Amino acid sequence: MSKRFFYILKRELSGYFNSTIAYIYITLFLVMVNFFFFKDFFITGTLSMRNMFDLTPWIMFLFIPTVTMRLWSEEKRRGTDEVLFTLPVTEWDIVLGKYLGGLTFVVITILLTINIPITLLFLGKVDPGPIIGGYAGLVFIASAFISIGFFVSTFTSNQIIAYLLAAVAGFLFFIIGHPMLTSGTAGFFSEAMSYLGLYAHFTSIGRGVFDLRDFIYYTSFTAVFLLGTHFVVKKRY
């Protein structure tokens, strides 16, 4: 890897910001997050972002595939992957540059929800700890979703299929750890599945307990799918 991955990242980001449809997705994301947050907030009046951190992973679940569907499928469809692979950059430069480009874009989008904590601050005394922890948690979830979406997008040059594959893969990882599936099974198995699945890690963020276990989970999740992406991309023919 070299600093050249930075230029790939930059190009990826400019690709998002050059595309009108990306602004539509950002707007939809922000409208949904704000709508669901304030809908409950006006009822309960609690000065906490817990319900925002509870529900945002669900919205990201639909939003992030719009980001990852173009990470590789678009390159394949347009043939621009040939440009990248014949420039003096390594496959890791390309994979990490694109992944970080996607992540930066999503992090910027997440930061645009800053109006919510600011509103709370105006209304009274809030504890910043859980808010910062919650945002950190969202970034890690985003990272996991991006890596899996990136991985599946290497298999198709069709963006719609890439979107669906990313959403389905995310859903599978959510469902395998859900109590609905694991409750009937033996202790160790159900614990393992619940650790592997996204569900338990989502809910711990909502509770404001983003701990080392979650950190390791999301980081390894991302690493596994980036390795997978690198493998597919390297073995292109």
Added chain:
Amino acid sequence: MISVRNVTKRFGQLTAVNNVSFEVKQGEIVGFLGPNGAGKTTTMRMITGYFQPDAGSIFVDGIDVALNPLKSKALLGYLPENSPMYEDMTVKEFLSFIMDIREVEQRKQRLDYVIAAAGLESVFNRFIWELSKGFHQRVGIAQALISDPRFLVLDEPTAGLDPNQILEIRALIKELGKEKTIILSTHILQEAEALAEKILIIDNSKLIAQGSKEELKGKLLSSNSTKAVLRKDDNFSKKIGEMKGVSEVKTRSLDEYTEYMIFSKGDVSEEVFELAAKTGAVLKELTAESVSLEDIFVKLTSKGEKK
């Protein structure tokens, strides 16, 4: 020097490039000529590191492309077939991106040079998706040139252009050829003939001939061809096949006449005339055919056989 040694590439059952070897020497313009589907693009993709060969090796300036791809890629400028580019960027943004990655020094100078060389002044700030096919191709060439690479790999550089644009691009390539080592592919004979000092003919995944234009002509001239049209005559037919130096005779029936294509070592037209006189056959037409590159191309490639 680009050195391709016994390179083979398969896609499943299909062998796209079969044990191909050639060299492009310093300062040469080499034309890679062959019908569609012959394996030109696949070969170029292996030189530029997009594909890996299944067998054989490729060296660019002595650097093994498989072992040190970063170094070999840095030496090459590449125009891929149809010049794919990021359509959502402007010409300026795209060229800057390539300069970033290729770590071009004296960016302003290089940019000014390629803009002028490729004639991009009027579209510099346009989005790539807005460009006509001709400008699109020129941006592709500018991109290949921007790092001032010593080697250029150009895959069908004039495909899809109108005749004027073709002449412009050819002139540019000729000019570049004065200082760079260039391999360009084409399925059009005239293009190879106009641009290249050396021609490689590839057909159906195999390299079937290579050499300068003169060498290729020489090869075929050593087997001359003579066309003779005679009134149908069995005696002549039989004897012509047995004539000294004749390697092959092809016949075609034209009503009461027969057309003979006589392939031989050396010119046999006088002997054919004498034979006709001796056998009493009525000779209508006799020509010693001169060989063009077209003949060679048609004779060697499967495309020609179908014609």
